[in-house]
């Protein structure tokens with residue numbers, strides 16, 4: 001077998017460990033592995049294809065990022081081509097990608113990515129490319145798997161940051177608002193907020209009322225706690241309100257800014273000195289935790305076993321401690337939100353953490 005591997009979307013700690021798992025497992029079967037760099041760019045311009053041998057991946061388990069580079073743009077089904085006059089047009093170059101894949105003699109593609117990349121991979125599966133998907137994202141928002149790799153590391157980074165912020169909050173009797181990533185789901189904020197002893201956690205799944213957030217902060221003061229930690233997911237929104245975006249360039253919106261809005265309101269309504277910190281891409285970087293390394297190596301090696309078994313069109317998933325294969329179709333297009341009646345929400349409520357509801 002000759003397999004191709006690519007990494008798409010935002011990077012996540014553990015990507016390199018997955019690549020190592022794939023390469024070593026494939027090598028033991030006598031297969032060849034090639035890295036398609038920058039998402040699908042290597043299948044559009046084949047100079048971006050690299051041979052991956054055990055020597056090239058030997059020491060990368062603990063390294064963040066991806067040795068293959070990633071791409072957020074460049075979807076071959078809606079490819080933006082720049083014309084010489086400066087304008088751009090959107091075209092579907094997926095047939096070109098499929099013919100390159102076949103001409104290069106690949107037998108399978110292992111696509112490592114989040115919802116967007118897996119959706120593209122599934123479209124290629126339907127066009128005849130034998131695909132196995134591997135779910136990646138720090139946000140943990142992919143359905144049909146208990147967890148994605150990258151999430152545990154991001155949570156650890158956020159928890160460590162909240163721990164550090166606690167000491168400043170206490171020293172200065174301040175309210176510290178910490179904005180964390182997670183797109184439209186609250187997994188990172190919940191896990192890190194609970195572990196970091198936050199007083200308030202605002203998540204997309206539970207729209208908040210700022211008056212209730214302020215009431216919680218005033219109540220804390222009454223029992224002698226003059227500081228507060230408020231963890232806000234970037235996708236959190238007030239009751240009846242919208243998600244906050246930052247406009248980077250005309251038409252290009254990025255999630256972010258809710259932390260500052262919440263901090264300004266808290267300061268104004270409670271009179272308490274308030275600061276905001278946005279953890280941002282710190283959460284995507286650094287060495288993967290032991291949990292993420294193991295999960296990544298398990299996902300990578302399982303993908304090779306699934307390729308050998310011909311389980312194409314499926315995604316590697318973790319379910320109740322075991323690795324399974326599930327149809328990619330079932331995993332994509334439906335965000336895995338935090339259920340309001342889940343144990344993790346109940347845990348937070350039992351600890352007295354406010355969701356501002």
Ligand code: F6P
Pocket residue numbers: 010072114137138139181182183234254255284
């Ligand atoms: O999906 C991962 C993620 O880090 C989100 O949590 C965040 O909203 C987004 O990517 C940031 O994307 P970018 O790297 O393009 O700013």
